[in-house]
Amino acid sequence: MYRSVASATIRGGSPTDNGEYVVGLDQVPCWSDTEQRSSLAYEKEDPSFPNSYFLDPLTSSSATESSGNGIMSRFPVDPGINSKIYLWRGNPWNLEVDAVVNSTNENLDEAQSSPGLHAAAGPDLVEECATLGGCRTGMAKFTNAYDLPARRVIHTVGPKYAVKYHTAAENALSHCYRSCLELLIENGLQSIAMGCIYTEAKNYPREPAAHVAIRTVRRFLEKQKDKVTAVVFCTTTSSDTEIYKRLLPLYFPRDKHEEEVALSKLPADVGDENGETIIDERKIRIKPLPAITKTVPEPPTATVELPISDVGLTMRRNSSHLDSYLDPAFMSFIKDPDQRRKEKWEKAAQAQSGWSCAKLLGLGDLGGPPLSAAEEYSLHSRYLVKANSLNLSEIAEMKIVYRGGVDSEGRPVMVVVGAHFLLRCLDLERFVLYVVKVCILWLG
Secondary structure, three states, X not given: OOEEOOHHXXXXXXXXXXXXEEEOHHHOOEOOOHHHHHHOHHHHHOOOOOOOOOOOOOOOHHHHOOOOOOOOOOOOOOHHHHOOEEEEEOOHHHEOOOEEEEEEOOOOOOOOOOOOHHXXXXXXXHHHHHOOOOOXXXXXXXXXXXXXXXXXXXXXXXXXXXXXXXXXXHHHHHHHHHHHHHHHHXXXXXXXXXXXXXXXXXXXXXXXXXXXXXXXXXXXXHHXXXXXXXXXXXXXXXXXHHHHHHHHHHHOOOOHHHHHHHHHHOOXXXXXXXOOOOOHHHOOOOOOOOOOOOOOOOOOOOOOOOOHHHHHHHHHHHHHHHXXXXXXHHHOOOOOHHHHHHHHHHHHHHHOOOOOHHHHOOOOOOOOOOOOHHHHHHHHHHHHHHHHOOOOHHHHHOOOEEEEEEOOOOOEEEXXXXXXXXXXXXXXXXXXXXXXXXXHHHHO
């Protein structure tokens, strides 16, 4: 079905959209390859190329303004990482790599997948996708590649975009790219071809999405570059190609000049160490105690053995002595911001008359008088039966919950990873049932 293509056909930048061709990585321009910049220098002189190859944003007159200002680059030059980046105009499944990414929907439907991938892979891919039980937004699943030149296909579901939920969509999209790269490493593979996971059908703006894609890959390679040999960004339209040409120098600068230009061109928010958007309200706030300006000598006191019942009274009496060491500005805090927010949520919950978690799960109203032992047992049994009757594997794959040992009384401790808790991409009812199911397994 496939046949090889001469490297000269690819080096010139012409795409190969015909599914009959197989393209090796040695035929795709590497981002760090200086040849592709010099070989395309003729575009500068041709007015028919309004966006010359890899030149924007370096053509800006403000390119030199940021140099020498002492600001440290958030994405410094790294030849080792740049050597793993490729930009390819064409379908990713024509590439001979370890894995290709298929952007699809939650049901892994053929009609909603990357156009042409299923036709190139053959009917066996559709059959295997039907056995996976779907895929949650922001997550990824793994199948064989069948008739494709690649060894495996990684399926992922991009988020729907709305301005109101911009941050949630941005982080879900970042999670798509990171999940694909994590699956690649977990399965012992090293090279991957990634198309544009965001789709026009889901209304995601092209350029903001490209920022998320590129910076997520950059952050991942900073931690795992020894385990990945190639990441190929694949585009199928001229608009996407031009966007990647303009943005790649910002996150993967090849020299100090591009690094300096990136200082003035990068967005203000380039995410955290994983490339996800930073939300100030979710940061852990740790305020150090103010420095002690003076020391108050304590008068020597004789050690007196007190009865156990008097220890608490003594500690309370001595607390006024500790207050003299504390800064009044520090003591003026009325309440912790998280505590205030919690009280606000509780008031809002009380305002919604009749709402309860039990009603959400279809188990009735628990706001009445305390339940008897028999009623508690019946309610517990109904929770457990409902949890055991459902396949909650997609919640387990999100790795939100894990066991963190036991407490002082020997009871298991559940740890919830907030970074994996994508509220907009999570079915809360199924998550609660999964927690019930896991607790029973741990206690069993």
